[in-house]
Amino acid sequence: MKKNISILLLALFVPFFMQAQDLLDALRYSNIQVSGTARAGAMGNAFGALGGDFTSISINPAGLGVYRSSELTVTPKFTYGKTEGNYMNTSMEDTKYNFALNNLSYVTTIPTAATSEAGLISINLGIGYNRLKDFNSNALMGGSGVTSSFLDDLIENANGEDLNGAGWSDFYEELAYYNPNTESGADLIYYDDEAGLWRSDIQKNPFDQNIENYPVSQRKSISRSGSIDEYSFAVGLNFNHKVYLGATLGVTDIYYRESSTYEEWDQQGNIPNFVDMQFDSYLRTTGTGYNFKFGMIYKPVNEVRLGVALHTPTFYDMHDFFHTAMYSRNDFDGTGVVDDSGFSPLNNYDYQLQTPLRATFSGAFVIAKKGLISVDYEYVDYSTAKLRRGGDGYNFTSENQEISDAYKSVGNIRVGGELRATNNLSLRAGYEYYPTAYNSTSLGNDQFKSDDKLNIYSAGFGYHFGSFTFDLAYRLSQQQEYELPYSAPSSGYYPVPEAAKFDGSTHDVLFTLGFKF
Template structure:
């Protein structure tokens, strides 16, 4: 996430497209490989045909605890940061209508189901810190680039033209006009040689309200449809500092930039699914998720402070910005198979394809030339930078009387096209899961644990002309998710 967080970027589209692990503790315990199994509330968000498996009504809720741990490397310096988050992973009810006298029928409609509830599909909570000594450039070098572009900028226009960027540095005397040309500028922090530190604190989630309809035909064919209403709440605070730790600059001690971004919105999508029971031991499943249309609103503001050797300390606040736009996230296709061993358990497999290059922005609510130009540029970047990803989930459950023991493994493929990942930071995710539970006729309790690892990359700022490129941070990220599900059948 670059410092200039008020500007939309391709990373925003990826944030709302690359969804993680949520649902019930049972589903989590088998790495969410539930596409051909059903009979679990997480089916609403994966393969809605799974609610067709239900033969009774059910209420379930799942609280969770998530731990985020980040190991960052930046200019040769290693930093660790972590965060805990308590959350609600899901909550909902399934209502089942069994046809009288049809419970064991091999033709006709045996049962219909309706389900309503909430599933958390991505947890945005995180805490990231990295620090290092940059001997190349400063953030203020980027501001100078902004002001000197296209023939320069009149001093009286700096703050109004760049209220969230160069205007902040101008008002805190970190950049000044050249004596022989007042429309060109220089920075007090020439050539870098500063300690840079970035702290990113995020919160919020990508949740979904699901309304699902299912059916059981002849105890062989199960169908389902989910109308999904995703709800986005993303909050980020970026604190960025530069400090003259070696005292090499004549008129600079320290500067701090704080960016705040709040994103809220909602959307709509559809999910269609089918499960076919080949025999008592084999089930096959398939599901298609339509693209999700999200209407989002960004609210953002920035604050900068500076400490200078010769003239003291300064501070300046930007105005509060607000921008409305929409994002369409990609469609998904899921193919599943499961081997069931009656009272002994099951082994299940899911394959999912999602094309991240199909995501796109729409800024035409406002319709200005600048909006349309930015929209076109961003969508071209998404189409070029991202690609289709292959996700695989495998899980197993062993049953002994009322006890259940589970394990699973999942791979979420890189979203990047060839050549666009920064070294090993390809954002692919690898997840190991474990679970256990007790289930009887009217009540169950399940525990689930998932450990997800990925390598990511974060930049502080980028120069548009490619000069003085700033090194980013490589981040080894580990997310540990603990879920507890309580369910009641009636």
């Protein structure tokens, strides 16, 4: 599916090739999907009004007050993911397997009244870990007969034509130019002394204002790994078995790694001098942060539970490590293929990130003690995310303005149900919907990423025998995203790349072992 993409918005949303911190980073670490135990996972993590499960600590901490006994749980997760990329009407796919610990928790219940059912019934304390997001995936895209090139944006930047002020960079343009003083560089762009401009051999008509390129073949592979994990310290209060209050201190940990390889070559053999090129990019981000959560659950009658929770922003201290490399093969004047390469410096950069505030409104209905239905509505305004305090004193004013203009508020939906088939066996199912964070238009232009979305379908069962519980869940995540293969020129003189559509399917199997005492 082709997307019509404005030149301006192409310049704003440039995945995979950015070493600077920008609106993509803010969304990547703000857009989370809470995951914990297999019971909650099977029920779409719709636990804002239910509680009694450690996953609820990361949704509505009042759920901790619902516990009637102490509990220890552990939840491993097995994942198989497949991503299909469609670019220039060509489909390619890649897969990845992963194993992770999704949850580890301990809850203790402290009764405050031995026999009374009035007043403060118990104080519950919980400590543990839930996974908030998985980054693990492999993706592949490619096409032939493409008349835009990775080199177009580099030439635009070198010539000072970029409308956003991008210029010569040690991580891009410097690698594409062969510097005789250092005897390094891929020798893919050159300076035309007569015209006073930078050129590339891929250009057919470098002296025309609107550049036309020779067709090339392109391929790109992207590998991502890492996660966002939350370590929670929580307290929950039970009043009269009708009102439950809770608070959580969450300490979050980010580890994100992305490596990509982009290739471009002259499959038809028509381009003078140029044979092929390769650009490698590596980014590793680590961060630690903290947040607070407050919540309440109210039971007006035994069959109905209503919940509300507020999450403060998470305040992160972040560190990026980034480097790039470029390789080429050229055959100048038919004298033989020459291999050239260039390598960037190693870039380390510290900054801070503030994610949006979140609010969750929940409701659950218990059906004759044989089943239940639960719904969570989570409100998040992604336009309020902020980048702050760069390590070199940079204040991110323009990036934060782009965040405010490009992103919007969304309502995430989680729905779950449970049926008690026997005294020991429960059957479960759930659904989650996470809409795009992008406005349909920004700065007066259409956004090609406004069609991004994530749907999650889940099912499972639970079996308890004595003090032990065993829960199993299967979750299918279907994600649709649009991304650019490389940075797009903004001046209008150069061909504009087409966005690739990525359809990802992730299969998760979780099982939780629990012990109540």
